[in-house]
Amino acid sequence: MRAIQLLCIALLVSALPAIAQPINEPLVPNPTAVSDADRIENLKEKSVMVFTPHPDDEHFSMAGTLHKLVQNKNKVIVVIYTNDNKGSKDLEMTRERLAQIRRAEEEAASAAVGIPKENLIWLGYEDGDLEYADPYRLRGELARLIKKYRPDVIFSPDPGSKWTQWHKSDHRIAAYITQDAFRAAEWHLYYPQHLLDEGLKPHAVPLAYFYYSQEPNYEVDITDIYEIKVKAVAAHVSQFEPSISKYTPDMPDFALNELREGLKKATQSNGRIVERFRRQPEP
């Protein structure tokens, strides 16, 4: 169905249920579940960092959660690995123009959930080429940002899921290297220049939530703000048909309706609409 033709998850069309799975099963209640005070929904005035391979992954997987975090006055910084400048079938599209389009769409989608463009950090890697980036340098970039913003909570794609073995390489690399950067940020001898040159002290990431997880142990109910999520995801117009094949800045009504219904279907649980994560440490 066209609504599910998000470009950066195009390879997951048939595997979309795997992202949000288990779709139709409620999570098994955990006897040591997270206390109310520690729940994402109750975080207030904290520092939050979100890492996303492309401009759209975080909205597709957790736009509702992002909005709840913003509502509670948490400072949310979004780190975007790539410029997503290759995913178009429009033969008149150029990489330069597509990068500009994707940036504008990301800013609009972020605004929809309440995140200003000043909170977006673009690392600027080429779409599809993240695995060819220098991993030592990339891990250092991430560790430096973690030391600078000192997050109480981090969100990132799940490196523990089997889908990372087969999915688009940017997702795989982003998932692994974000977690690797946790360790590099915790110990000052990994990149000593951060402390020596900039005074950035080590920072241990206390809590992480991984999206795109096949082993979720935590869910956020976004039923009441689902339309915010639809608005954020729909801002990524160029990730959907008919704009993939022939770019147009507007999403036709039929495509928006398919998006609304398709997204809902993929994220429903026990009659509610949810976003799921693997929490580390486990609840």
Ligand SMILES: [Zn+2]
């Ligand atoms: Zn992606």
